[in-house]
Amino acid sequence: MGELFQQVVNWLVETVGSMGYIGIMLLMAIESSFIPFPSEIVMIPAGYLASRSEMNLWVAIFCGIAGSLIGAYINYMIALKLGRPFILRFGKYVGISKEKFSRVDEYFVRHGEITTFIGRLIPGVRQLISFPAGLGKMSIARFSLFTSIGAGLWVTVLVLLGYWIGENQDLIERYFKEASLLLLLFASGVVVLYVFIQVRRRKAVVPCSAEGDE
Numbered sequence: 001m002g003e004l005f006q007q008v009v010n011w012l013v014e015t016v017g018s019m020g021y022i023g024i025m026l027l028m029a030i031e032s033s034f035i036p037f038p039s040e041i042v043m044i045p046a047g048y049l050a051s052r053s054e055m056n057l058w059v060a061i062f063c064g065i066a067g068s069l070i071g072a073y074i075n076y077m078i079a080l081k082l083g084r085p086f087i088l089r090f091g092k093y094v095g096i097s098k099e100k101f102s103r104v105d106e107y108f109v110r111h112g113e114i115t116t117f118i119g120r121l122i123p124g125v126r127q128l129i130s131f132p133a134g135l136g137k138m139s140i141a142r143f144s145l146f147t148s149i150g151a152g153l154w155v156t157v158l159v160l161l162g163y164w165i166g167e168n169q170d171l172i173e174r175y176f177k178e179a180s181l182l183l184l185l186f187a188s189g190v191v192v193l194y195v196f197i198q199v200r201r202r203k204a205v206v207p208c209s210a211e212g213d214e
Contacts, residue, residue: 020055021055021059021060021063022063024042024043024046024060024063024064024067025063025064025066025067025070026067027042027067028042028043028063028064028066028067028068028070028071028155029067029068029070029071029074030071031067031068031071031127032067032068032069032070032071032072032074032075032126032127032130032151033071033072033074033075033127039064039068039154039155039158040158040161042064042158043060043064043155043158043159043162044158044159044161044162045162046060046063046064046159046162047060047158047159047160047161047162047163047164048162048163049162050159050162050163051162051163051164057159057163060159061152061155061156061159064151064155064158064159065148065151065152065155068120068147068148068151068154068155069144069147069148069151071127072129072130072143072147072151073130074130075127075130075131075134076130076131076133076134076140076143077134078131078134079130079131079132079133079134079135080134080135080137083135084135113142113146114146115129115132116129116130116133116138116142116143116146116147116150117146117147117149117150118150119150120146120147120149120150120151120153120154121150121153121154126154130143130147
């Protein structure tokens, strides 16, 4: 299994180099949909190629974001058109358990936009988060905005890692873990800020309601 996975990784890296920007967009669309594989093996090589002037850094980032958005649209439309029974029946074959989906779905109902954004930064949730958006018929404009922002942060981090240290596998592993941790901390900070704002809004509404009753 390990040898097979390595062959797949090598093929992906070669594809990024041979197909260029179209390859980035295609592979990131696959990664963002229901066939998950590590996005770092697409975007880090793209960053490395940019450091050698074989790609444009900003175009590579744009293509990564565009591909992520395309993959997210696929999941969104599956959920929108086929609904919950289809996802729960076939999701188990691509790692979407009933319990995992229910947790994401319940949270999404209450906090759709922030969940879409934060979900793009969390491995294992990144592919799931578009399904509850489709089921909840979230506005396509808002879905696109928050998906693009979240995916943009993740893609930019990966491309910059490849740009700065693309040849050093040991450094990539080290800094990838650190960058992932920083993004998770950032996501946690955003959630805390969001909760704080929501609590403040509720407290502001309650006194106003009480005054109206009088």
